[in-house]
Amino acid sequence: MSVVTNTTTIGAIDAPSRRNTELMMMVFAVAISVFAYANVGLAIDGKLPSGMLGYGAGLVLLGGVAHLVVRKFAPYADPLLLPLATLLNGLGLVLIWRLDQSQRLIQDAERRWGSYSPDAPKQLLYSAIGVAFFVAVLMVLKDHRVLQRYTYISMVVALILLITPIFFPAVNGAKIWISLGPFSIQPGEFAKIFIAIFFSGYLMVKRDALALASRRFMGMYLPRGRDLGPILTIWALSILILVFETDLGTSLLFFGLFIVMLYVATERTSWIVFGLLMSGAGAVGVATFEPHVQQRVDAWMDPFKGFGQGGAGASEQIAQSLMSFGSGGTLGTGLGQGHSDLIMFAANADFILSTVGEELGLAGMMAVLLVYGLIVERGIRTALAARDPFGKLLAVGLSGAFAIQVFVVAGGVMGLIPLSGMTMPFLAYGGSSVLANWALIAILIRISDTARRPAPAPAPSPDAEMTQVVRP
Amino acid sequence: MNKPLRRIAIFCGVLILALLVRTNYLQYVRADELNSREENRRVRIERYAHERGDIIVDGKAVTGSVETNGSDFKYKRVWKDGPMWSPVTGYSSQAFDSTQLENLEDGILTGNDDQLFFNRTLSMFTGDEKQGGNVVTTLSGAAQKAAFEGLGNQKGAAVALDPQTGAILALASTPSYDPSVFAGNSDKDSEARAKLLADKDKPMLNRALRETYPPGSTFKVVTASAALENGLYDSIDEPTDSPLPWILTGTRNPLPNEGNIPCKNASLREALRYSCNTVFGKISSDLGNKKMIEEADKFGFNEEVFTPVRADKSVYPEDIPSQNAMAGIGQASNRATPLQMAMVASAVANDGKLMQPYMVAKRQAPNLDTIYTAEPKEMSRPLTAANAQKLQQMMETVVQSGTGTMAKIDGVTVGGKTGTAQHGLNNSEKPYAWFISYAKTDKGSPVAVAVVVEDGKANRDDISGGGLAAPIAKAIMKAVLDGK
Numbered sequence: 001m002s003v004v005t006n007t008t009t010i011g012a013i014d015a016p017s018r019r020n021t022e023l024m025m026m027v028f029a030v031a032i033s034v035f036a037y038a039n040v041g042l043a044i045d046g047k048l049p050s051g052m053l054g055y056g057a058g059l060v061l062l063g064g065v066a067h068l069v070v071r072k073f074a075p076y077a078d079p080l081l082l083p084l085a086t087l088l089n090g091l092g093l094v095l096i097w098r099l100d101q102s103q104r105l106i107q108d109a110e111r112r113w114g115s116y117s118p119d120a121p122k123q124l125l126y127s128a129i130g131v132a133f134f135v136a137v138l139m140v141l142k143d144h145r146v147l148q149r150y151t152y153i154s155m156v157v158a159l160i161l162l163i164t165p166i167f168f169p170a171v172n173g174a175k176i177w178i179s180l181g182p183f184s185i186q187p188g189e190f191a192k193i194f195i196a197i198f199f200s201g202y203l204m205v206k207r208d209a210l211a212l213a214s215r216r217f218m219g220m221y222l223p224r225g226r227d228l229g230p231i232l233t234i235w236a237l238s239i240l241i242l243v244f245e246t247d248l249g250t251s252l253l254f255f256g257l258f259i260v261m262l263y264v265a266t267e268r269t270s271w272i273v274f275g276l277l278m279s280g281a282g283a284v285g286v287a288t289f290e291p292h293v294q295q296r297v298d299a300w301m302d303p304f305k306g307f308g309q310g311g312a313g314a315s316e317q318i319a320q321s322l323m324s325f326g327s328g329g330t331l332g333t334g335l336g337q338g339h340s341d342l343i344m345f346a347a348n349a350d351f352i353l354s355t356v357g358e359e360l361g362l363a364g365m366m367a368v369l370l371v372y373g374l375i376v377e378r379g380i381r382t383a384l385a386a387r388d389p390f391g392k393l394l395a396v397g398l399s400g401a402f403a404i405q406v407f408v409v410a411g412g413v414m415g416l417i418p419l420s421g422m423t424m425p426f427l428a429y430g431g432s433s434v435l436a437n438w439a440l441i442a443i444l445i446r447i448s449d450t451a452r453r454p455a456p457a458p459a460p461s462p463d464a465e466m467t468q469v470v471r472p
Numbered sequence: 473m474n475k476p477l478r479r480i481a482i483f484c485g486v487l488i489l490a491l492l493v494r495t496n497y498l499q500y501v502r503a504d505e506l507n508s509r510e511e512n513r514r515v516r517i518e519r520y521a522h523e524r525g526d527i528i529v530d531g532k533a534v535t536g537s538v539e540t541n542g543s544d545f546k547y548k549r550v551w552k553d554g555p556m557w558s559p560v561t562g563y564s565s566q567a568f569d570s571t572q573l574e575n576l577e578d579g580i581l582t583g584n585d586d587q588l589f590f591n592r593t594l595s596m597f598t599g600d601e602k603q604g605g606n607v608v609t610t611l612s613g614a615a616q617k618a619a620f621e622g623l624g625n626q627k628g629a630a631v632a633l634d635p636q637t638g639a640i641l642a643l644a645s646t647p648s649y650d651p652s653v654f655a656g657n658s659d660k661d662s663e664a665r666a667k668l669l670a671d672k673d674k675p676m677l678n679r680a681l682r683e684t685y686p687p688g689s690t691f692k693v694v695t696a697s698a699a700l701e702n703g704l705y706d707s708i709d710e711p712t713d714s715p716l717p718w719i720l721t722g723t724r725n726p727l728p729n730e731g732n733i734p735c736k737n738a739s740l741r742e743a744l745r746y747s748c749n750t751v752f753g754k755i756s757s758d759l760g761n762k763k764m765i766e767e768a769d770k771f772g773f774n775e776e777v778f779t780p781v782r783a784d785k786s787v788y789p790e791d792i793p794s795q796n797a798m799a800g801i802g803q804a805s806n807r808a809t810p811l812q813m814a815m816v817a818s819a820v821a822n823d824g825k826l827m828q829p830y831m832v833a834k835r836q837a838p839n840l841d842t843i844y845t846a847e848p849k850e851m852s853r854p855l856t857a858a859n860a861q862k863l864q865q866m867m868e869t870v871v872q873s874g875t876g877t878m879a880k881i882d883g884v885t886v887g888g889k890t891g892t893a894q895h896g897l898n899n900s901e902k903p904y905a906w907f908i909s910y911a912k913t914d915k916g917s918p919v920a921v922a923v924v925v926e927d928g929k930a931n932r933d934d935i936s937g938g939g940l941a942a943p944i945a946k947a948i949m950k951a952v953l954d955g956k
Contacts, residue, residue, distance in 0.1 A: 103543075103544070104544060260480055260483075263476050263479075263480070264473055264476045264477055264480060265473070267473065267475065267476050304509070304511060307511045319511060322498065322502075322506055323506050323507070323509065323511070323512045323514070325495065325498040325499050325503075325506070326498060326499065326502060326503045326504075326505070326506025326507050326512075327503075327506070327507055327512070327514055328499055328503075329499055329500075329503045329507075330499065330500060330503075339513070339514050339517060339544070342513055342514075357495065357498070357499060361499065362495060362496060362499040362500055365495040365499065366492055366495065366496075369488055369491050369492055369495065370488070370492075372488065373484075373485065373488035376484045376488070377481060377484065377485065380477060380480060380481040380484065381481075383477050384474055384477050384478070384481075389473060392473050392477065393473075396477055396480055399484070400480060400484065403484040403487055403488070404487070406487070406488070406491075407487040407488070407490070407491060410491045411490070411491060411494070414491070414494045414495060414498055415494075415498070416490065416491070416494045
């Protein structure tokens with residue numbers, strides 16, 4: 001933080017780096033997770049869990065490494081992003097471990113697959129890989145503007161990621177997986193980052209054309225046909241994904257992402273109106289002939305219909321999820337003391353928020369939602385602070401995608417909107433999700449570091465005469 | 473670009489706000505509604521999370537709770553001597569709900585009853601685990617054992633009442649079942665229950681309360697009391713106006729007696745002693761359907777009885793004269809539960825006063841404070857004390873020197889009536905053997921009994937109320953008398 005105050009006219013006015021604040025918050029985030037872990041053990045077995053030391057050490061190590069890397073490679077980064085992500089990741093691990101203890105889920109797993117293996121150790125491994133990703137991104141990506149160079153490569157990568165699952169069998173009704181031997185990845189999670197990079201790069205170049213070359217019609221700016229091309233392409237693509245992969249969440253995410261970024265790039269409200277009209281038309285059109293989507297909508301309208309008759313799985317899951325939230329009430333049943341495992345399938349993935357609702361209650365839910373809200377708003381703040389349009393677009397794209405994903409998943413399990421299969425970032429079990437979201441946070445941290453880094457001091461000029469420095 | 477960025481920030485804030493509002497709505501506004509939904513398994517998990525209170529006989533619990541593994545229901549119900557007590561307790565299964573006392577007294581047994589409110593509130597402050605209360609029954613372990621073992625592997629039922637209070641002393645039904653075999657919710661439990669349901673001997677049928685049989689000659693006690701009450705005959709020893717053979721009203725068929733017995737103009741006492749169909753068929757015919765129904769109703773026919781467990785309606789029907797005459801000797805459409813016939817015997821033994829049968833003596837809070845004590849209630853007066861005493865003499869003659877000598881107990885006055893009820897089309901199936909009786913000491917009558925044996929295995933000629941059912945009734949009465 002040493003500011004070079006030289007005999008120049010303007011001294012660099014420095015933003016504090018806030019690394020120590022971040023460290024304190026990290027300690028807090030890790031401590032909460034470790035206490036939560038102890039809490040679950042005490043509630044279920046009446047004693048401290050045996051894996052307590054290993055788990056605590058693991059979290060401290062991950063948090064510590066992440067913090068040190070940020071300190072070294074992104075010293076001016078936003079101090080909140082990393083602790084918030086760590087807190088969610090740590091809490092998610094506790095919740096997954098808690099659901100691992102459920103006899104009901106163990107029996108269900110044995111019935112379905114003939115064997116059972118706990119998910120928490122795997123999630124800890126994924127988290128470690130996720131943090132490694134995070135570290136790698138920060139070390140390799142010295143400046144986010146480098147990503148501009150890969151605009152079209154990103155597009156290609158995103159498309160490949162999105163299309164590949166079509167050639168793999170559907171898992172639970174949705175073709176969103178690529179399975180390679182024992183590994184399976186959910187490419188949609190990674191695609192959202194690549195697509196945000198592509199949009200940022202593309203829009204940064206085309207924003208003027210899109211914003212200015214349009215005709216005024218009924219108080220709105222209608223874009224020209226050739227500028228309308230990309231949005232139509234993306235719209236069609238997201239509908240196609242929806243149809244062929246029956247992946248409601250991802251198509252909604254990409255479409256929302258594109259609208260948000262277009263709006264920011266062009267500053268034209270008309271794009272939002274078009275976007276909403278088109279997505280509405282698309283959704284209604286698809287819903288009329290796609291049974292999977294119809295099921296989801298029916299289950300959303302009346303989650304208790306056909307309960308216990310073994311029929312609609314989605315409907316029963318939502319009903320169980322709603323009852324979980326109801327059972328939690330204001331203060332929750334306490335970690336390990338609820339019955340959110342009644343949701344059975346995907347209790348620790350798509351539906352992990354129900355466990356938060358039941359065991360941590362309304363209070364816990366509000367806290368968790370606010371943590372997500374904070375991550376999003378810190379991301380958008382980063383966008384505001386960024387000095388280059390690419391960085392602004394990328395930051396708002398990633399934060400917007402994050403916000404939409406949180407809304408779609410949480411809204412789905414709470415019955416606010418129809419359910420769509422996506423995971424709660426950091427909280428839910430799943431390797432792809434954890435990896436992708438750590439990478440996302442890393443990019444945001446990189447942009448915020450660049451944004452908040454003090455401008456380099458001008459080189460001292462020996463020729464200049466000494467003048468008196470007048471500070472405002 | 474900053475203006476749209478700020479708007480996006482607000483938009484994202486609105487998304488999060490919508491989620492916050494929704495979670496408040498779900499977890500605060502709708503919480504109660506969601507928690508009380510019948511789909512909510514948590515309600516049942518809570519229900520089995522604590523030890524259930526016990527059903528108590530003679531100061532000892534006949535039920536219990538054991539902790540189970542591998543299920544989210546922590547405690548499971550178990551029964552001691554399940555087959556013997558299941559007609560009283562019913563079952564309480566994690567998977568199949570509950571019946572009878574287990575069901576009706578569920579509030580006390582689980583501890584959720586409003587009567588336990590104070591207790592619950594107290595234990596909330598002391599931090600005690602929630603517990604269920606106990607239900608103390610009126611039953612007598614010895615009498616129940618005598619009834620259950622007496623019936624043995626025959627099909628049938630036995631009911632014993634305390635005529636003076638209406639307290640149920642024994643309530644046995646065979647073949648029976650052990651409710652413990654399906655108290656859990658595993659596949660094994662489902663199989664066990666399916667097997668019981670498929671059994672053609674219907675072990676889960678509570679024959680004492682839920683099966684109606686033609687009461688046969690035991691119903692002649694009701695017909696006799698109708699004759700006395702309506703003044704058809706005043707003395708039990710005056711000869712009745714009964715021809716032999718007697719042609720069934722409205723037909724050309726004579727009503728047969730069982731064997732060659734002296735029934736012509738026999739007195740009421742003699743007619744009951746030998747069990748004359750002609751005499752009682754004619755009485756029923758002379759009194760008419762309406763008066764017979766009236767008298768039967770006073771004994772409790774044509775209405776369900778709640779003990780508090782529901783007993784099926786016994787039926788004395790509205791019918792044409794010939795059928796009414798047959799109903800008067802316990803045939804045709806006349807049907808009665810074993811409980812009903814025990815009530816008939818107990819009303820006679822209690823000098824004409826019929827007490828409401830009941831089987832819950834007390835309810836206890838978890839700390840064993842009594843929160844309810846049953847008060848014996850009079851149900852009706854089917855006959856005057858004088859007529860009741862006349863009928864007692866008649867029934868005692870039956871045991872002394874009539875068809876019911878098998879029920880004699882040394883040193884105790886016993887009155888009874890046998891019955892052999894025909895059933896099946898044209899009497900094609902093996903008849904039911906009935907016996908109703910009471911024992912009497914100088915302090916009044918402590919026990920009245922009804923026993924029915926529907927034994928398909930016995931030799932047809934051996935089936936008679938006196939031979940098959942009376943020894944069981946005797947054993948039950950002795951068990952009660954020995955316990956006094």
